Amino acid sequence: xxxxxxxxxxxxxxxxxxxxxxxxxxxxxxxxxxxxxxxxxxxxxxxxxxxxxxxxxxxxxxxxxxxxxxxxxxxxxxxxxxxxxxxxxxxxxxxxxxxxxxxxxxxxxxxxxxxxxxxxxxxxxxxxxxxxxxxxxxxxxxxxxxxxxxxxxxxxxxxxxxxxxxxxxxxxxxxxxxxxxxxxxxxxxxxxxxxxxxxxxxxxxxxxxxxxxxxxxxxxxxxxxxxxxxxxxxxxxxxxxxxxxxxxxxxxxxxxxxxxxxxxxxxxxxxxxxxxxxxxxxxxxxxxxxxxxxxxxxxxxxxxxxxxxxxxxxxxxxxxxxxxxxxxxxxxxxxxxxxxxxxxxxxxxxxxxxxxxxxxxxxxxxxxxxxxxxxxxxxxxxxxxxxxxxxxxxxxxxxxxxxxxxxxxxxxxx
Numbered sequence: 405x406x407x408x409x410x411x412x413x414x415x416x417x418x419x420x421x422x423x424x425x426x427x428x429x430x431x432x433x434x435x436x437x438x439x440x441x442x443x444x445x446x447x448x449x450x451x452x453x454x455x456x457x458x459x460x461x462x463x464x465x466x467x468x469x470x471x472x473x474x475x476x477x478x479x480x481x482x483x484x485x486x487x488x489x490x491x492x493x494x495x496x497x498x499x500x501x502x503x504x505x506x507x508x509x510x511x512x513x514x515x516x517x518x519x520x521x522x523x524x525x526x527x528x529x530x531x532x533x534x535x536x537x538x539x540x541x542x543x544x545x546x547x548x549x550x551x552x553x554x555x556x557x558x559x560x561x562x563x564x565x566x567x568x569x570x571x572x573x574x575x576x577x578x579x580x581x582x583x584x585x586x587x588x589x590x591x592x593x594x595x596x597x598x599x600x601x602x603x604x605x606x607x608x609x610x611x612x613x614x615x616x617x618x619x620x621x622x623x624x625x626x627x628x629x630x631x632x633x634x635x636x637x638x639x640x641x642x643x644x645x646x647x648x649x650x651x652x653x654x655x656x657x658x659x660x661x662x663x664x665x666x667x668x669x670x671x672x673x674x675x676x677x678x679x680x681x682x683x684x685x686x687x688x689x690x691x692x693x694x695x696x697x698x699x700x701x702x703x704x705x706x707x708x709x710x711x712x713x714x715x716x717x718x719x720x721x722x723x724x725x726x727x728x729x730x731x732x733x734x735x736x737x738x739x740x741x742x743x744x745x746x747x748x749x750x751x752x753x754x755x756x757x758x759x760x761x762x763x764x765x766x767x768x769x770x771x772x773x774x775x776x777x778x779x780x781x782x783x784x785x786x787x788x789x790x791x792x793x794x795x796x797x798x799x800x801x802x803x804x805x806x807x808x809x810x811x812x813x814x815x816x817x818x
Contacts, residue, residue, distance in 0.1 A: 412579040419588040421451035427597045428552030433460030436505035443470040445512035445556035478521040486528040489536035498539035507551035514560035515743035518683025527712035534785040547763040550651035585656040604641035607660045611638040616801035623797035631668025633780035638662045658750040661727035663764040665780030667696040677791040680743040684709045719784030725756035731795045731815025753793025758784035
């Protein structure tokens with residue numbers, strides 16, 4: 405088996421690239437692709453581009469970020485510059501999506517890149533970026549196009565997950581964990597994904613047939629009732645975008661998810677894993693909801709960043725997503741904390757602050773923004789997932805008449 409320069413399996417890297425194009429995106433012949441990546445992820449990104457063109461891509465346009473370049477801004481940038489963002493670029497991306505370009509993000513940056521930087525500057529830069537990104541983000545959360553996110557084992561990230569190991573060892577260990585979670589450590593990963601998507605479809609079918617009014621989460625530090633939006637629909641695994649392409653937006657994925665009612669969430673909830681957000685680690689989150697809104701928020705680490713996030717806009721204290729993941733999922737079973745939401749959210753049930761997915765409504769594609777809001781869908785510049793599930797959490801589905809049905813017991817499907 406050939407290996408990548410740091411001992412990463414080139415065969416599995418190639419399989420991941422192929423799965424990203426054929427399963428993640430199902431890229432169509434002649435379709436353009438807008439690709440964002442960190443420079444650290446170049447070995448995977450180059451293979452993805454190769455598979456995109458082999459699949460008949462029209463034009464692939466890569467946009468790169470780089471950890472050192474990002475840090476240079478925080479170290480030397482003028483203060484006034486932290487309220488700016490490249491709106492012109494995001495408008496261009498939104499225009500590309502309007503013309504049916506697909507979107508692929510390759511993640512691999514250092515999770516704690518900005519942890520030593522001024523939290524006020526980090527918050528300002530994040531807010532400016534979130535606002536500028538809105539035109540492009542709406543096309544993604546509205547599921548107008550086929551999109552996908554995959555990950556690559558960058559050294560700085562690997563050292564955070566495996567701090568006690570030598571550089572090469574840490575990278576190989578993280579690579580193996582990514583390949584396993586992404587289901588490409590088998591001979592036929594595409595068939596593996598077909599079976600996995602069918603299993604997730606079975607879960608969403610059961611939940612949609614029940615059409616619960618609320619979900620009730622209970623466990624240590626958690627007594628939370630999440631109302632579900634009117635006409636909500638559960639999704640999971642492969643879904644069909646408005647452009648007619650069936651894709652798997654997240655690789656890996658273990659979740660089934662839907663839209664909560666932004667005004668019907670009450671009670672307390674505690675995080676069960678740290679949240680790595682824009683280079684800051686936020687740990688031991690504890691919040692209290694009243695009438696859908698977070699009215700109290702604490703964290704043992706990163707609390708100042710959390711509070712700034714909650715003040716982003718009107719919708720940032722309300723929920724845009726609730727997702728169910730069994731505690732026995734492969735990512736949870738690995739026992740690893742990835743410091744990366746793409747993976748950690750697939751280890752535990754989670755909720756997301758901010759923007760809802762309009763596709764998580766029956767006939768979501770035909771609903772206007774106003775109709776989505778009337779049904780309880782939330783609107784915000786942010787969408788941030790954090791983990792609230794564990795092997796100590798029970799979940800009940802509650803019907804409109806108060807009848808309860810066990811959904812999960814001790815973190816497993818009931």
